[in-house]
Amino acid sequence: MTSFQSYPTLKNPAGCILRVGKSSMSDQKLPTRSEDFSEWYNQLVIRAELADYAPVRGCMIVRPYGWALWENITAALDKRFKATGHVNAAFPLLIPRSFIDKEKSHVEGFSPELAVVTIGGGEELEEPLVIRPTSETIIGYAYAKWIQSWRDLPVLINQWNSVVRWELRTKLFLRTLEFFWQEGHTAHATNDEAEGETRQMLDIYTDFAVNEAAVPVIPGRKSDSERFAGAERTYSIEAMMGDGKALQAGTSHNLGQNFAKAFEIRYLDKNGELQHCWTTSWGLSTRFIGAIIMVHGDDQGLILPPRLAPFQLVIIPIYKTEDEKSGVMEVATRIRSELIAADIRVKVDEREGYSPGFKFNDWEMRGVPLRMELGPKDVAKDSVVFARRDRPGKEGKSFVSQQGIAATVADMLREIQKSLFDRALAFREANTQHPENYAAFKTAVEKGFARSYWCGRAECEARIKEETKATARCIPLEQSGGPGKCILCGEPAADQAIFAKAY
């Protein structure tokens, strides 16, 4: 441990001991989002030390700062899973190739992107093994063994793991060959129950996105073309990124009896009749980190929502002389203890040789929601200076007494959390249109979402995609306004859909 690190306490172990380096990029400024959103994203991920490129194309190394963020995401989700009766388990990485082949649309959907192991221990394998692209099949195999009776149901299992899909075009967090996620798999006695579970988990993802990540999302149903390979119905939460494009941020599938039939997951009901189970699966991945970056970030860098930020507050001590330093550090240490006692994730930036100005910029780039500046003047006045990350410059600065500091910080973090959500929602609203005709629709999807009636036919969806590059992101659960006419063909349409260019 070096001198600039703060030390963890049992009460507040996460985040405090993360060691950060100086940005290794030579250019001090990021590209702006308006000049090159994609490059802004790429450089930011690297410079903020969230992730790095791996030696294998399309793979990523998640660095400690990025993983700390992921851990906070997993904790928030896991808590919700447990609260709704789910338990965690671990299923194997390697799956017999034949398992994938058992469900027709599943194999069609996943075959092109499978990584296959053909040699083990130097010998050609009798049956190739695929590295799981998702675990429906191997879990189906296990459930078939475990489930005999209606008394065994429901089975509510989740696993935290990584999966591999051989994607052609990759981007850190958004689409990598290997990605980390959770996949929940449940089995039920009835279709109603399975549908209820599917919708419940969609609600949980929505709640997580809104209340933890401050990311407004639209929960909805996927069109047939966007449905998961092997699902009866797929639901997703869709979020708008800072460039107006859509990102699918979490999915929940009602698998019907497709996998139950493929793997003979059956139970004896109360009448003594053999029935196939109804299963679901649902997942949220490290892609969500990409959503947080692209929803909240600005031209200075990341802005992390306080509830998920590895560091919620960074204290920058300011001093010239040794005398000043000892005075400042004494107060900094005392404040840190108070904040840790209040469960606030805090870091004191004790790095020597970097100017305060440098540290301000450095932590802004890393997205720490709140900064405390603490110098000799503040020590003398028994006060501190706060700077809010979501309000750059003087506007976000305030001069506050050291008395009751923990409550002050907690309040400010709550405010920041709320303002991030409000801002993201306002941005989405400002970039969502309800076009009345196809010409207006085309303009709308150039820079945001178009919410329009759609007849539901694949032909219309395909033609829209071809002509505008926009796809049906989802059919929102919330539908108001009754039936209408399809934006393209004019035929009767029951529902509106969100159309947008997508990641």
Added chain:
RNA sequence: CGGGGCGUAGCGCAGCCUGGUAGCGCGCCUGCCUUGGGCGCAGGAGGUCCGCGGUUCAAAUCCGCGCGCCCCGACCA
């Protein structure tokens, strides 16, 4: 998998056209000095020039074949 761009120090690049001692900026290390918005000075370390093959007295440079990365399109969490 098609189109484009690029592989030279940790990062960003120059050098290549016209073959002949491998350079610049940032970062890194040491010391001094600074510190309330990306300080400064001095010294220093760091290179299979993506790989393989060819041409040549001589290849970062010319030729051929690979490999990789990034961006843009078709497929996907």
